[in-house]
Amino acid sequence: MNLKNLLFSALAASLVGGAACAQAPIVIKFSHVVASDTPKGKAAERFKELAEKNTNGRVKVELYPNSTLYKDKEELEALQLGAVQMLAPSLAKFGPLGVKEFEVFDLPFIFPSKEVLYQVTEGPVGKSLLQKLEPKGIIGLAYWDNGFKVMSANKPLHKPADFRGMKMRIQSSKVLDAQMRALGANPQVLAFSEVYQALQTGVVDGTENPPSNMYTQKMHEVQKHVTVSNHGYLGYAVIVNKKFWDNLPADIRKQLEAAMKTSTSYANAIADQENSRAMDAIRKSGKTTIYQLTAPEQAEWRKALLPVQTDMEGRIGKDLIASIRKLSSASGK
Ligand code: LMR
Numbered sequence: 561m562n563l564k565n566l567l568f569s570a571l572a573a574s575l576v577g578g579a580a581c582a583q584a585p586i587v588i589k590f591s592h593v594v595a596s597d598t599p600k601g602k603a604a605e606r607f608k609e610l611a612e613k614n615t616n617g618r619v620k621v622e623l624y625p626n627s628t629l630y631k632d633k634e635e636l637e638a639l640q641l642g643a644v645q646m647l648a649p650s651l652a653k654f655g656p657l658g659v660k661e662f663e664v665f666d667l668p669f670i671f672p673s674k675e676v677l678y679q680v681t682e683g684p685v686g687k688s689l690l691q692k693l694e695p696k697g698i699i700g701l702a703y704w705d706n707g708f709k710v711m712s713a714n715k716p717l718h719k720p721a722d723f724r725g726m727k728m729r730i731q732s733s734k735v736l737d738a739q740m741r742a743l744g745a746n747p748q749v750l751a752f753s754e755v756y757q758a759l760q761t762g763v764v765d766g767t768e769n770p771p772s773n774m775y776t777q778k779m780h781e782v783q784k785h786v787t788v789s790n791h792g793y794l795g796y797a798v799i800v801n802k803k804f805w806d807n808l809p810a811d812i813r814k815q816l817e818a819a820m821k822t823s824t825s826y827a828n829a830i831a832d833q834e835n836s837r838a839m840d841a842i843r844k845s846g847k848t849t850i851y852q853l854t855a856p857e858q859a860e861w862r863k864a865l866l867p868v869q870t871d872m873e874g875r876i877g878k879d880l881i882a883s884i885r886k887l888s889s890a891s892g893k
Contacts (some may be wrong), residue, residue: 585620586812588800590646591638593752595776599706599834600648600796601625603827607798610819613819615812621646625752627631633732640697645804648704659692664884665736665874668742668791668865672888676707677793679887685880690797699805701820702798704827706770707835708790712783712848713766718857720744720864729767729843734875736768738868739792753775759783770794772831775838780848787851788839791861798824804842816838 562756577757588611594600608621611841623629630638638644654662664670671677680686681703690700711717713726723743730736732749740747748764752773760782767779774780775796805813842848853861873881 564646583618585618586615586808588619588621589624589644590621590628590648591624591635591644593627594773595634596623596625596627597829598772598776599827600704602834604648605702607819607823610822613865614815614819618812619816627751631751632755633751635836640797642801642804646798646800648798650706650794650796651655651703652731652736652794654693654797654848655734656732657696659689659696660734660875661689661692661877661880662797663733663735663872664689664880665793665795666731666733666739666817667869667872667876667881668739669822669862669886670881670884671708671793673891674687674705676830676884676887676891677795679869679891680884681795685883689815693797694801694802697802698799699802700797700799701817702708704796704798704824705831706772706794706796709768709792709794709832710772710774710786711766711768711789711791712779712786714784715765716785716849716850716851717766717789718788718853719860726766729758729764735791735868735872738871739865742864742868749762752848753866755779756782762828768792771835771838771842775841780842780845781849785851786842786848787853789853789861791865834836 590604590608592600594606595606596602603626604623608623611619611621629644632649633654633656634748635647635649636643636653639647651662651665652874672682686703693700713724717723720743723740723745726745727748728740728745729750730740730747738749750758750764755767756777756779759767759779766783768781774786780786839850869881
């Protein structure tokens, strides 16, 4: 290369470098604990696609599914420290952070239908709950649905008495702890990423989750029985680090809000179908017997679990629980 060409390439490289520097994208690290092929995983992918498109590449969203970056508890600490910018933890995860009111979502049989659930998450109750995260340095952007939970174990779970003495994995939630105790089980808190192995090795006997999580973590391969109990709910809050969010250029924030709105509608639209698809896949695998509770069994489960709603009033707030009960009565369910 002669001197003229050398100078030219050096100049070109510095111009390219300078341009790349001036246009360095804003990176959003979005960490979560479930598989990509779940309602949350798919909605996160949709958000990435829309956020990057809406901002013409000024924002880059890096997705870290399946606890590749952080496990349950570490995730929230990382967000507060600004090591990741966005998460979508299950609502149960906010209790240990000190925002106990979120455990209302864990109460057994609190939502008679998705209709009532959406009245809560899309209405004033949901909004005021998200606002409680701000003093923790967190902004809540949206709720993403997953679904109602099933119970699983290596023995049939038809009646509350079948739970007696069983070690059941739960998320770290006082309400879920009380729920399992009300069934006579022995609750064990474990990170989501550890559940499969704990079931496989017998560290715990059983667990609860919506079918989409059960199937994508292959839990059905180490659980011989699943009971479709729909006894509780699992959903998420999409959250961001407040400082990061507040410092974004206003136009970018607006485009990201629009991307979040569309991906939220998408998440909520696919949740039920993804869970039915997972249930079919579990059935087809032939590894697990799926049991549908009869009406008298359902009544027994309700009798055992409904007192948890009242027992938890002191922790979660009587008025909050009452406001959801009111929506349920108004819906006629
Ligand atoms: C669990 O820990 O069971 C769930 O919260 C996992 C998830 O994020 O769906």
